[in-house]
Amino acid sequence: MNQCFDGGPILILGANSRLARAFMRQNCDIFSFRAIARAPCRVRQEANNFIVRDSYVDLNPELFCGCRAVINFTGVSRGDLRINVEIPVEAARTSRRMGVPHFVQISSLSVYGGIENVDLDTAENPQSAYGMSKYQADRQLQALATDSFGVTLLRVPILYGDGGENKIHAVARLMARLGNFPVTSPQAQRSVLHLSNAAAVLRQIIQAPLFGIQLAADREPFNFNELSAAICAVRGAPIRLRRVPQWMLLPVALVLPNVYRSVWLSSLIKPEDSVAAQIPLPVSLQDGLRDLIERIED
Numbered sequence: 001m002n003q004c005f006d007g008g009p010i011l012i013l014g015a016n017s018r019l020a021r022a023f024m025r026q027n028c029d030i031f032s033f034r035a036i037a038r039a040p041c042r043v044r045q046e047a048n049n050f051i052v053r054d055s056y057v058d059l060n061p062e063l064f065c066g067c068r069a070v071i072n073f074t075g076v077s078r079g080d081l082r083i084n085v086e087i088p089v090e091a092a093r094t095s096r097r098m099g100v101p102h103f104v105q106i107s108s109l110s111v112y113g114g115i116e117n118v119d120l121d122t123a124e125n126p127q128s129a130y131g132m133s134k135y136q137a138d139r140q141l142q143a144l145a146t147d148s149f150g151v152t153l154l155r156v157p158i159l160y161g162d163g164g165e166n167k168i169h170a171v172a173r174l175m176a177r178l179g180n181f182p183v184t185s186p187q188a189q190r191s192v193l194h195l196s197n198a199a200a201v202l203r204q205i206i207q208a209p210l211f212g213i214q215l216a217a218d219r220e221p222f223n224f225n226e227l228s229a230a231i232c233a234v235r236g237a238p239i240r241l242r243r244v245p246q247w248m249l250l251p252v253a254l255v256l257p258n259v260y261r262s263v264w265l266s267s268l269i270k271p272e273d274s275v276a277a278q279i280p281l282p283v284s285l286q287d288g289l290r291d292l293i294e295r296i297e298d
Contacts, residue, residue, distance in 0.1 A: 008066050009034040009049065010206065011100070013056055013091055014073035018162050019106065022195040023071070023202050026282075030203065034067065056087045061098050069102040069206050070095045077130050084133035089140045096149045102209055103141070104202070107155045109191070109215075109269070111135040114261055118191075119270035120213060128258065138213075150211040154201070154275075157217055157267065161195040161288055167262045168192065168222070172289075173296050175224075176231050180240040182249070183224045184264055191217035191269040194288040197281045204279050216276045217269040220285035230289035 012020050015035035024033055034049045036056070053059065056074055064070065072088045092103045110131030111124045126132040138153050145151040160168045175181045193201075193216055201216045220226070228239035246264075253260040261267075271277055283291075 008032075008068035011064060011067045011070040011095075012036060012073065013070065013087070014075070015050070017073040017075075019159060019195055019198055020071075020073040022162060023073075023199040026196060026199040027203050031206070034063065036063065057090065059091070059094065061094050064095050064098040064100050067095075067098075067100050069104060069209075070100055071104040071106070071202065071206075073106055075106065075134075081133055081136070084130070085137045085140070088137050089144075092141050092144050092151065096144060096146070101148065102150045102152070102206070102211075103144075104152045104154060104205060105137065105141050107138050107153045108134045109155055109157050109267065111138060111155065114265065114267075116266045117268055117270065118215065119273045120215065145211070150209060152205055152209070152211050153213045154205065155213060155215050156193050156198060157191040157269065158222075158262065159193050159195055159198060160292060161283070167259065168227075169292060169296070171263060172227055172231065172292055175227065175239050176235060176293065176296060179237065180242055181224060181228075182244045183241045184246050184249070185243045187223045187225065188264050188266045189221040189223050190262075190267050191274075192222040192285070193217050193276070194281075194283045194285075196283045196288075197276060200279060200281055201275050204275060210275065214275050215269045215273050217274050218283075218285050218288070219271070219274075219276065219281065221268055222285065226285055227289055230286060230293050233286075234290055234293040 009032040012033055012035040014020055015037035016039060036051045036053055072091055074087050076083050088105050095103045109118060110128060111126050111134050112118050112122055113125040113127040115122055124135050126135045141151050158166055158168060197218055224241055228241055232238050249264055
């Protein structure tokens with residue numbers, strides 16, 4: 001598919017997620033939204049038509065009627081198959097049946113497992129329950145695509161920004177508190193994506209439109225030098241990065257394997273395969289990290 005579909009609202013599933021709120025807030029002057037959430041939405045003013053439902057299962061098909069696209073923001077990190085697989089697949093089937101031309105799934109780099117370098121040719125190899133659930137959803141959604149129904153799988157790394165909690169926020173808080181942090185040599189380099197930049201990517205995916213597997217990351221990779229520089233800029237106190245051999249971190253790898261992989265192992269999207277490389281991004285890595293530290297300080 002290469003035609004562009006104009007008009008009609010965007011149906012938002014999971015309107016209370018941080019990324020959904022950022023997307024609506026940043027694009028409310030471009031798109032209209034039909035936002036569905038399980039509790040009152042924090043950005044109700046950006047949603048032209050806000051709807052609360054007890055469940056995302058068995059939604060009234062009329063909610064999908066006339067929409068230019070559906071974006072699924074629902075998902076949980078524990079790998080719940082009902083939430084991560086059944087909800088998006090059922091929503092995509094309803095979208096196709098009701099004539100919606102475009103379905104966007106927020107997927108994850110977790111479908112690739114512990115691969116250090118990711119590009120559009122990288123084979124999926126999930127290593128966690130979460131990665132497996134995202135992979136299963138992606139496969140079933142791809143099978144639903146037709147010439148008149150485009151499916152986009154937006155695979156993203158760690159998202160940060162807007163004061164939310166994730167591994168970057170936890171590490172930043174710990175570094176700021178301790179004044180030092182163990183790092184390996186060479187340091188791990190990881191692709192990350194600020195929520196505002198992710199919102200810009202989604203706008204591009206809807207407007208272009210772009211189908212199939214899409215990768216997105218900030219232009220600058222995250223590392224501990226960048227984070228320590230942000231902490232120093234905000235707090236005025238330097239952070240000492242202590243180089244340690246990889247074997248000293250093995251206890252963390254055994255007890256907290258997901259934390260170990262996310263913090264001390266590299267995972268990079270090939271720059272030329274990132275959608276974000278083709279569009280203006282509103283937030284640089286350093287600005288995003290400094291804002292993160294300022295919110296921690298508050």
